[in-house]
Amino acid sequence: MLKIENLTKYYGDKAAVKDLNLSIAPGEIYGFIGHNGAGKTTTLKSIAGILKFDSGDIYVDGHSVKADPIACKKVMAYIPDNPDLYEYMSGIRFLNFVADVYGVDAARRGELIQRYGDALELTDSLAQNISEYSHGMKQKLAIISALIHEPKLILMDEPFVGLDPVASHTVKRLMREMCDDGGAIFFSTHVLEVAEKLCDKVAIIKNGELIRSGTMEEVRGDESLESVFLELQE
Amino acid sequence: MLKVLLKKQMYEMLSGILTNRRTGKRRSAGALAGFAILFAFAGISMSFGFGALYLLTATTLAGGPDVPGQLLPVEYGGLYFAFTGIITLMLGIIGGMFTTYSILYMPRDNELLLSMPVKPSVILASRMLSVYLMIVIYTVLSYVPAVAVFFISSGFRTDVLLMSLVMYIAMTFFVLALSCFLGWLLALIAAKLGSKKVVTVVSVLVTAFAYYFFYFGRNQVMKLITDDPANAVRVFRTTPLLVFFSYGEGSGGSWLYFLIFLGIVAASMSLAMLLLSGSFIALVTTRKGRKKKVYVARTARTNSALGALFRREIKRFVTDPGYFINSGFGSIVFIVAAVIAAFNTPGLRSLIASMQNPAGEGPSVAISPAMLPVTVLSATALVLFWTPISASSVSLEGNRLWILKTMPVSTTGILAMKLAVHELFAGIPAAIFVTAAGIILEMGVLPTVLLCVAALSFAALAGSFGLMLETHNPKLDWTDENVAIKQNYNVLFVMLAGFGITTLFGAFIPICMFFPVVLIPALVFQAAVAAGLSVLFFRISARLWETL
Numbered sequence: 185m186l187k188i189e190n191l192t193k194y195y196g197d198k199a200a201v202k203d204l205n206l207s208i209a210p211g212e213i214y215g216f217i218g219h220n221g222a223g224k225t226t227t228l229k230s231i232a233g234i235l236k237f238d239s240g241d242i243y244v245d246g247h248s249v250k251a252d253p254i255a256c257k258k259v260m261a262y263i264p265d266n267p268d269l270y271e272y273m274s275g276i277r278f279l280n281f282v283a284d285v286y287g288v289d290a291a292r293r294g295e296l297i298q299r300y301g302d303a304l305e306l307t308d309s310l311a312q313n314i315s316e317y318s319h320g321m322k323q324k325l326a327i328i329s330a331l332i333h334e335p336k337l338i339l340m341d342e343p344f345v346g347l348d349p350v351a352s353h354t355v356k357r358l359m360r361e362m363c364d365d366g367g368a369i370f371f372s373t374h375v376l377e378v379a380e381k382l383c384d385k386v387a388i389i390k391n392g393e394l395i396r397s398g399t400m401e402e403v404r405g406d407e408s409l410e411s412v413f414l415e416l417q418e
Numbered sequence: 419m420l421k422v423l424l425k426k427q428m429y430e431m432l433s434g435i436l437t438n439r440r441t442g443k444r445r446s447a448g449a450l451a452g453f454a455i456l457f458a459f460a461g462i463s464m465s466f467g468f469g470a471l472y473l474l475t476a477t478t479l480a481g482g483p484d485v486p487g488q489l490l491p492v493e494y495g496g497l498y499f500a501f502t503g504i505i506t507l508m509l510g511i512i513g514g515m516f517t518t519y520s521i522l523y524m525p526r527d528n529e530l531l532l533s534m535p536v537k538p539s540v541i542l543a544s545r546m547l548s549v550y551l552m553i554v555i556y557t558v559l560s561y562v563p564a565v566a567v568f569f570i571s572s573g574f575r576t577d578v579l580l581m582s583l584v585m586y587i588a589m590t591f592f593v594l595a596l597s598c599f600l601g602w603l604l605a606l607i608a609a610k611l612g613s614k615k616v617v618t619v620v621s622v623l624v625t626a627f628a629y630y631f632f633y634f635g636r637n638q639v640m641k642l643i644t645d646d647p648a649n650a651v652r653v654f655r656t657t658p659l660l661v662f663f664s665y666g667e668g669s670g671g672s673w674l675y676f677l678i679f680l681g682i683v684a685a686s687m688s689l690a691m692l693l694l695s696g697s698f699i700a701l702v703t704t705r706k707g708r709k710k711k712v713y714v715a716r717t718a719r720t721n722s723a724l725g726a727l728f729r730r731e732i733k734r735f736v737t738d739p740g741y742f743i744n745s746g747f748g749s750i751v752f753i754v755a756a757v758i759a760a761f762n763t764p765g766l767r768s769l770i771a772s773m774q775n776p777a778g779e780g781p782s783v784a785i786s787p788a789m790l791p792v793t794v795l796s797a798t799a800l801v802l803f804w805t806p807i808s809a810s811s812v813s814l815e816g817n818r819l820w821i822l823k824t825m826p827v828s829t830t831g832i833l834a835m836k837l838a839v840h841e842l843f844a845g846i847p848a849a850i851f852v853t854a855a856g857i858i859l860e861m862g863v864l865p866t867v868l869l870c871v872a873a874l875s876f877a878a879l880a881g882s883f884g885l886m887l888e889t890h891n892p893k894l895d896w897t898d899e900n901v902a903i904k905q906n907y908n909v910l911f912v913m914l915a916g917f918g919i920t921t922l923f924g925a926f927i928p929i930c931m932f933f934p935v936v937l938i939p940a941l942v943f944q945a946a947v948a949a950g951l952s953v954l955f956f957r958i959s960a961r962l963w964e965t966l
Contacts, residue, residue, distance in 0.1 A: 229820075232820075232823070232824045233823060233824060234820055234823045234824060236964070236965065254826045254827070254828060255826075257824060257825060257826035258826040260824075261824075262820070262824045264820055266817070268816070268817035268818045268820070269818065269821070270730070270734070270818060270821070272733060272734055272737050272738065273730075273733065274711075275713070276713055277733075280718050280726075281726050281729075281730055282825075283718070283720075284720060284721040284722070284723060284725065284726030285723045285726050285727070285825050285826070285827060286723075286825075286826065287723065289720065290717050290718050290719075290720050291717070293718060294715060294717060294718060297715070298715055301713075307713055307715075308712050308713055309710075309713065310713035311711035311712060311713040311714075312710065312711055
């Protein structure tokens with residue numbers, strides 16, 4: 185579903201990501217962990233088509249992000265760490281806007297908005313302006329907007345920040361369901377317990393370089409993910 | 419504390435000039451010099467325009483051009499400055515009043531600052547700096563030529579220089595106080611009714627009223643002064659125009675009126691500060707009267723991807739008072755001008771006829787009918803470049819740019835929708851205006867049609883030029899949306915380009931005067947050049963968007 189080949193991205197003279205290689209298969213929840221400034225967001229934004237990268241390539245569902253970004257974006261969704269949304273729109277207008285852009289028909293979008301809105305307890309607030317939403321509500325709306333076009337791959341940057349425990353639990357369930365249906369999720373997190381419980385695979389990045397990746401068992405061995413992570417960061 | 423906040427405010431204002439946002443590096447001395455030259459060019463051009471108006475006023479008060487060497491009489495010095503005060507106030511209002519609400523009440527750092535040990539009056543005072551500087555930048559363009567023309571007309575006087583300077587500074591604070599009142603009123607309406615739409619409507623009404631008041635009021639005052647200066651002095655003294663009379667007499671050397679005007683300004687500022695600081699926390703935190711709307715599911719009306727983007731651009735433009743007022747003012751001007759012209763058709767036709775067949779004494783020259791379309795087109799092009807809707811459309815994406823960047827829509831599609839909204843709100847009103855002008859001034863079918871096409875082409879040119887500047891150097895890191903509009907140098911550059919374009923294509927006016935036969939080729943040429951440049955600028959914009 186996602187293949188990253190030798191991804192390198194510089195900011196000026198500083199390499200934010202160096203020669204990164206990674207593959208995610210359908211059905212996998214892939215965690216991406218690393219210290220602040222390690223290159224997680226840069227990697228996610230490069231995959232999402234927000235950032236141009238200097239070398240290497242990224243393939244989403246077989247399409248190159250460099251050569252055919254539109255095809256990649258059609259099957260992908262991105263949820264940023266800070267969900268800045270159009271505050272002049274109501275929640276439902278924003279969802280309809282996203283659904284229009286992705287070509288979701290009226291019946292299907294209605295069904296999905298109801299399903300995910302109810303699951304995240306946001307349905308009643310959809311008529312309100314986004315400017316009146318709390319951070320958590322905006323995060324929920326961003327998650328619903330990512331799900332309503334039924335992407336094959338979802339990129340999430342710190343998806344649980346700002347969510348209450350119930351919503352957090354629901355999002356984890358939805359992530360699992362999506363992957364059980366053949367989708368894939370690549371998400372960054374600082375909460376190692378979440379990564380440990382939720383992910384099928386995990387990658388650890390340090391100073392822009394991938395220092396370990398694989399299944400949870402391969403990465404942590406007999407230790408906890410936290411111990412491995414701290415060891416690797418030293 | 420005030421110093422810290424003022425530094426932050428200044429940094430926010432100057433960061434666009436001093437730093438290249440694309441590279442994050444400080445601009446070179448050459449680039450900064452370029453900025454300075456452009457600013458100076460814009461300022462000097464506008465000052466010369468006001469200077470010409472003031473010279474006409476001073477000459478009239480001095481007895482007219484038929485009395486060579488006649489100085490501006492001492493007793494009319496105050497009247498002269500009173501008139502310049504009206505223009506100064508008008509410019510100050512353009513500069514500050516309509517964004518005060520957003521700048522004072524809407525920044526994103528409200529909660530951050532309120533959580534800090536800072537008095538509301540200090541937060542307000544620091545934010546007022548932005549408004550105040552805009553007021554100064556605009557009003558100084560009127561003050562400098564006003565004083566210069568006064569000295570040319572009646573000789574240099576040190577007391578007038580000093581007193582007029584103090585009066586000018588006082589005038590800037592008077593405008594600031596008026597701006598604060600309006601900002602406070604809009605914030606109160608927004609908090610009580612919980613609707614930004616009402617704020618938009620009120621802003622538009624106030625703008626329309628202010629435009630009407632100043633445009634027609636200025637003409638009436640000008641007529642009053644030129645018809646009978648002695649009577650004008652009486653009228654100024656006995657009506658609300660006393661404010662301007664005090665300003666004028668104070669600038670002209672009268673200590674009594676000098677003190678009266680300072681008193682008026684001090685009272686206005688004190689009242690404004692009292693009102694604003696007393697209600698600041700309540701207004702920025704209250705959401706009273708906002709009834710929670712409960713979503714009721716219904717079948718959505720679907721749109722194509724481009725249709726959705728187009729609707730989104732329209733929604734943002736019409737629901738944002740700052741954006742609508744500052745960038746869409748030309749749209750209103752076109753429509754109002756077309757309506758006024760339609761109501762004054764006989765008068766306009768007889769005026770044009772008299773210019774084409776001048777009679778009586780004097781060195782009058784008959785103007786050619788072929789001059790009319792190219793003159794109308796030049797004026798239209800200028801107003802179109804002064805309607806810079808697209809020139810802040812990328813900056814306004816701000817932190818939300820990621821949404822467009824991650825969507826499966828082509829760059830040309832995204833930018834085309836921004837340009838389409840520019841055409842809708844600038845091009846279409848311009849086309850209506852030139853069509854009305856063509857019919858009212860009896861220009862003929864072909865010139866009117868070509869004029870219409872040329873107006874749409876110039877709208878596309880202004881729009882694509884704005885997009886090119888925006889994709890090259892957008893101002894995305896704002897904390898207050900108005901920074902992306904009002905303190906956006908791309909907007910200024912588009913407006914400056916308007917002068918250049920008008921000057922360049924204005925050359926067709928004398929050409930058509932002497933060679934009427936070139937009218938049709940001239941209109942076709944202008945439309946084609948504008949369309950060609952639009953395509954070029956649009957392509958460059960699309961390339962630049964990819965690098966954002």
